Amino acid sequence: MSGCSSLVPVAEPAVPLAGDLPPALSVKAWKHMTFPGKVATRFSDVRQDGRQAVLAQAESSASMLRHPVHIASQDLGRVTFSWKVPALMAQADLALREKSDAPVRLVLAFEGDRSRFSAKDAMLSELSHALTGEPMPYATLMYVWSNTQPVGTVIKSPRTDRIRKLVVASGADKLNQWLDYERTIAADFEMAFGEAPGALVGVGIMTDSDNTRSTTQAWYGPIGFGPLRSSPQVVQK
Numbered sequence: 001m002s003g004c005s006s007l008v009p010v011a012e013p014a015v016p017l018a019g020d021l022p023p024a025l026s027v028k029a030w031k032h033m034t035f036p037g038k039v040a041t042r043f044s045d046v047r048q049d050g051r052q053a054v055l056a057q058a059e060s061s062a063s064m065l066r067h068p069v070h071i072a073s074q075d076l077g078r079v080t081f082s083w084k085v086p087a088l089m090a091q092a093d094l095a096l097r098e099k100s101d102a103p104v105r106l107v108l109a110f111e112g113d114r115s116r117f118s119a120k121d122a123m124l125s126e127l128s129h130a131l132t133g134e135p136m137p138y139a140t141l142m143y144v145w146s147n148t149q150p151v152g153t154v155i156k157s158p159r160t161d162r163i164r165k166l167v168v169a170s171g172a173d174k175l176n177q178w179l180d181y182e183r184t185i186a187a188d189f190e191m192a193f194g195e196a197p198g199a200l201v202g203v204g205i206m207t208d209s210d211n212t213r214s215t216t217q218a219w220y221g222p223i224g225f226g227p228l229r230s231s232p233q234v235v236q237k
Contacts, residue, residue, distance in 0.1 A: 022067035022203055025054055025223050030065040033204070038062045041207050046219070048084065049178065053219040056104075056207035060214065064107060066204030069225075073186075073198050077228045081106050081143070082180040082221035088147050088172060091212040094165055095149070097158035101209050103218045105142045105165075108185065109202035112138030121162050136162065138198060141189055142206075143181070145169040154192045164192040178221065184228065 023029040027043050034040045039061035046055045054065065083104045093099040114122070114135070124136055142165040149155060149167050157163035166188055168181060189197035203223060209216045 020068075020070040021225055022069050022223070024052075025065070025205070025220060027054060027065065030067045030204075032063060033066050034063045038210055041209075048219045051082075051178070051219075051221055053084075053221050054205065055217065055219050056205065057217045058103075058207045058209040058215065060210055062101075062206070062208035062210040064105075064204045064206035066107070066202055068202055069200055071200040071225065073196065073200075076185045076189075076197060076200060078182055078184050078226050079106070079108070079203075080180070080182045080222075080224040080226070082178055083145075084176070084178045084219040084221075085145060085169075086176050086217065088145075088175070089209060089212050089214045089216050090147075091214065092147055092209075094144060094146055094155050094167075095158070097211075099211055100158060101212045101214070101216075102144045102146070102165075103207055103216045104220070105144050105206040105208075106223070107202075107204040107206055108141045108143075108189075108200060109137035109204075110139045110141070110189065110198050111201050112198040114138055117162070121160050124160055136160070137202065138162065139189070139193055140164070141166065141192055143168045143183065143188075147171065166192055178219075180221075 027045050032043060040063040041056055041058040041061045043065050044055050046053055085103045088103060089101055091099055092101040094102060140163045144165045144167055146167045149170060151167050151170050153167040155165040169179060186197055205220050207218055
């Protein structure tokens with residue numbers, strides 16, 4: 001069973017993607033980023049249903065695996081990813097700060113003009129730099145699984161509007177099966193933020209249950225980046 005964006009290929013152009021891409025998703029190759037004051041989610045390399053995968057296990061915890069990339073804005077194409085979620089967290093609600101947990105998130109970080117930050121976001125960026133040694137990205141787009149919000153919903157983070165979450169799976173209908181996705185990065189960014197994206201500078205996966213004080217787990221498959229398809233066609237989700 002597959003989850004899809006609105007475009008699927010007819011033909012694959014033989015054009016290499018420009019930019020610095022991440023190595024294959026694994027605990028050894030990607031950096032485990034923890035958050036001050038938070039218990040860390042556990043990540044491990046496993047095989048699940050014959051697939052090479054990363055297992056994320058969260059117990060009232062939050063952290064992410066991430067890797068730097070650099071793809072210029074004009075070279076942004078598509079991202080492919082997959083995940084398997086056995087169960088949802090009953091109390092989670094991505095729109096509410098005190099309940100903002102998700103069993104799976106694919107996280108894309110973008111560069112941009114930080115002079116456009118609001119005073120609040122500038123302060124948050126400075127705080128991030130003080131706590132982690134890195135400023136807050138100009139914009140972060142997350143692909144998420146929501147308990148209730150419909151597929152296609154864009155959810156602004158209750159902490160900062162520089163983080164926006166695009167719902168690509170919703171409800172319990174597709175639990176306990178692998179879902180494969182292909183998304184057009186620039187189109188999704190423009191839908192979420194209302195502006196063209198800057199360079200893509202980071203990718204990550206995140207499973208968190210710290211706000212609901214609950215337990216969850218999920219598996220992530222390979223993550224890939226490629227050029228835009230030359231002849232897309234519309235398909236049903």
